[in-house]
Amino acid sequence: xxxxxxxxxxxxxxxxVRHLDSPENRIHAGGTDxxxxxRERVFGVAKxxxxxxxxxxxxxxxxxxxxxxxxxxxxxxxxxxxxxxRSKYPVLAQGAAEAASPQLRNQGTxxxxxCQKPRCWYYRxxxxxxxxxxxxxxxxxxxxxxxxxxxxxxxxxxxxxDTAPALVALGATVRITGAGGPRTVPVEEFFVxxxxxxxxxxxxxxNEILTEILLPPPPQGLRSSYRKVRARRSxxxxxxxxxxxxxxxxxEVAGGRVVLSGAAPIPWRSVEVEEVILGKRLDAETxxxxxxxxxxxxxxxxxxxxxxxxxxxxxxxxxxxxxxx
Amino acid sequence: MKRIIQLTINDKEYEVAVEPNQTLTDMLRYELxxxxxxxxxxxxxxxxxTVIMDGIPVNSCLVLAMQANGRKITTIEGLETEKGxxxxxxxxxxxxxxxxxxxxxxxxxxxxxxxxxxxxxTEEEIRAGISGNLxxxxxxxxxxxxxxxxxx
Numbered sequence: 448x449x450x451x452x453x454x455x456x457x458x459x460x461x462x463x464v465r466h467l468d469s470p471e472n473r474i475h476a477g478g479t480d481x482x483x484x485x486r487e488r489v490f491g492v493a494k495x496x497x498x499x500x501x502x503x504x505x506x507x508x509x510x511x512x513x514x515x516x517x518x519x520x521x522x523x524x525x526x527x528x529x530x531x532x533r534s535k536y537p538v539l540a541q542g543a544a545e546a547a548s549p550q551l552r553n554q555g556t557x558x559x560x561x562c563q564k565p566r567c568w569y570y571r572x573x574x575x576x577x578x579x580x581x582x583x584x585x586x587x588x589x590x591x592x593x594x595x596x597x598x599x600x601x602x603x604x605x606x607x608x609d610t611a612p613a614l615v616a617l618g619a620t621v622r623i624t625g626a627g628g629p630r631t632v633p634v635e636e637f638f639v640x641x642x643x644x645x646x647x648x649x650x651x652x653x654n655e656i657l658t659e660i661l662l663p664p665p666p667q668g669l670r671s672s673y674r675k676v677r678a679r680r681s682x683x684x685x686x687x688x689x690x691x692x693x694x695x696x697x698x699e700v701a702g703g704r705v706v707l708s709g710a711a712p713i714p715w716r717s718v719e720v721e722e723v724i725l726g727k728r729l730d731a732e733t734x735x736x737x738x739x740x741x742x743x744x745x746x747x748x749x750x751x752x753x754x755x756x757x758x759x760x761x762x763x764x765x766x767x768x769x770x771x772x
Numbered sequence: 773m774k775r776i777i778q779l780t781i782n783d784k785e786y787e788v789a790v791e792p793n794q795t796l797t798d799m800l801r802y803e804l805x806x807x808x809x810x811x812x813x814x815x816x817x818x819x820x821x822t823v824i825m826d827g828i829p830v831n832s833c834l835v836l837a838m839q840a841n842g843r844k845i846t847t848i849e850g851l852e853t854e855k856g857x858x859x860x861x862x863x864x865x866x867x868x869x870x871x872x873x874x875x876x877x878x879x880x881x882x883x884x885x886x887x888x889x890x891x892x893x894t895e896e897e898i899r900a901g902i903s904g905n906l907x908x909x910x911x912x913x914x915x916x917x918x919x920x921x922x923x924x
Contacts, residue, residue: 453773454792454838475836482795482834483815495792499839524828548904549882551816553828554835681903682817 449485456497460504460624460656466496467625467654474498474656476520477555479547480563487571489564489579504558504658507531513664519558519657523547526557526610536662538671538690542613545675548682558657561611561621561637562649565604565712566684567594577602577645592750593686596742596758598711602641603748605709606648607684611638612706612714613673616692619662625655634660638713648712666702668695670772674765675708676757685709687757689717689741689765698728698770707741710758719743720762729770738763777841781806782850788837796832796840797821800847808848808877812906819905822878823847829885829904848877851884859922860884867918871909878905883919892923 452473457463466472471493475481485492498504504520507529515531526532526543533540546552546560564570565578567586575581586594586603594603614634621637623630632650639647651657671692677683688708694701702725707715719740727733738759745755774789781804788803797814800806800823812820814833821833824846851858860880863869870876879902886893886901893901898919899912907915 449793449795451793454775454836456838477834478836478839479816479831479834482836486815495836497836497839548816548819549901550819550822550829550831550904551834554830681900 449482450488450492452485452492453494454497455494456500458500460501460658463496463498463501463656464624464626464654466494467656469493470653472496472653474562476559477522479551479555480559484564484571489571498656510661510664515662517557517660517662519659520556523552523555523557523560523610524549527552535665536613536617536671538616538673538692539610539613539662541673542609542675542690545673545688546609551682557610557660560608561614561634561660562651562657563607565648566607567604570604578604578641580646587748590750591748592753593684594748594751595711596745596747596751596754597707597715598640598642598713599746599748600640600642602645602712604641604712605684606638606711606713606715608714609673609675609685609688609708612688612690612708613671613692614660614662615714615716616671616690616704616706617662618692618704619660621657622659622661623651623655624658625652629658631661634714635716640711640713666694668701669693669703670695670769672765672769674761676761687754687761689758689761690714691765691769693724693769700724700727700729705741705762707758709754710745717741717762724766729766734763734766734770737766775838777838779840779842780844782846790837792836792838794837796823796825796835796837796845799837799840800832800845806847806849810874810877812874817906818875819878819882820875822881822905824881824885827885829882831904846881846884848880851880858884860887860919863918863922864915867914867921869911869914869918871907871911875905875907875909879907879915883915883922887919887922893919895920898923 475497505518523543569585675688685708690706693703705717705720723737741762742755810820812818823832
């Protein structure tokens with residue numbers, strides 16, 4: 448049973464922001480994460496502010512500079528099937544296609560996928576954990592097979608999104624609107640690690656709305672891909688994943704990013720792998736060094752050291768594959 | 773506070789008074805008696821509440837009834853015509869694709885949505901098409917066989 452709340456469907460962004468005058472007033476986009484959280488009483492609610500009546504939050508369009516503007520309400524299915532995204536930014540189309548299930552991709556939005564709440568079973572369950580204002584992370588000494596191996600600090604969630612690593616890899620930015628006016632934030636800085644603030648996942652304030660995602664024009668020689676390993680072949684979160692967006696000059700890696708899913712409380716940029724491959728041809732020696740580097744700083748918990756060989760293997764396989772494109 | 777929404781379900785117009793916290797699943801089952809749409813996990817895991825909304829399958833447990841205002845919904849009750857069962861329903865019966873039956877309405881609606889778009893799917897495409905629907909009897913092979921037999 449869902450708790451009681453009132454429901455509004457504003458026609459404009461300004462009107463929507465005015466409805467967000469209390470932290471208990473919740474933004475509703477696709478609803479696939481929100482309704483689950485409300486049903487499981489993860490947080491409270493007074494009013495649902497539906498964004499579905501705001502036309503400017505929809506659509507995928509090319510920008511004058513040759514980049515892409517994606518409205519926050521674009522569904523994961525639209526992202527996965529968009530010919531523009533598939534041809535110019537395959538890593539993002541693949542990330543969206545690998546997320547959740549067909550029904551959830553039909554409903555869930557890109558904006559919502561970036562703003563979704565952690566899937567830690569203690570956080571979602573009846574545990575008053577650190578992230579919910581309690582004083583204990585139950586995963587630290589409890590069942591932690593699906594928790595982080597990098598970037599944990601007092602809280603050990605993994606970030607559940609498959610599109611966020613792709614967007615960080617591509618150097619995307621998000622536009623945010625609130626009572627204080629609009630602002631632009633690189634996706635890389637949108638997520639808040641527990642080392643910075645345990646009580647939030649993103650920089651978004653309760654009275655702000657993520658309105659669009661902006662992709663820069665694809666740089667020369669860009670090749671990109673997303674690989675996700677999960678226990679089931681569908682509708683499951685990443686045990687380990689890697690988003691690659693690399694710029695090649697000839698056979699040499701001239702730049703780009705390597706971003707992990709299933710590894711850390713935020714989409715995790717593997718600077719260690721990037722350092723190994725930058726300026727190199729992706730030969731067997733470089734690839735094997737990169738596979739070691741990806742877990743160099745990992746600190747697995749009692750039940751998740753199986754993730755180390757997974758990450759080594761997917762980095763090896765994905766770098767080998769992208770070298771041959 | 774209840775509000776009146778207008779929507780089309782199985783080609784019939786409805787006006788329904790709904791609460792803000794009422795889901796489309798609950799509205800279909802409790803306000804309209806359309807109990808073919810099943811209530812399973814209620815958090816989007818199982819797909820037993822699948823309906824087709826404006827041409828695409830969704831988990832109706834994660835749709836607020838108010839969101840369905842002005843939309844066109846197909847539930848399992850909408851598939852049978854005066855000529856009898858829908859070919860997909862017939863195939864499920866003939867191939868033994870129904871065990872306990874709880875996942876069947878959702879499976880059939882996901883299959884319909886796949887076949888409408890892709891009339892001759894490969895086995896892999898069928899498995900991907902029904903990947904948001906769980907069968908806890910684990911009778912997937914016969915379900916795939918049934919969908920394949922309609923495709924041919």
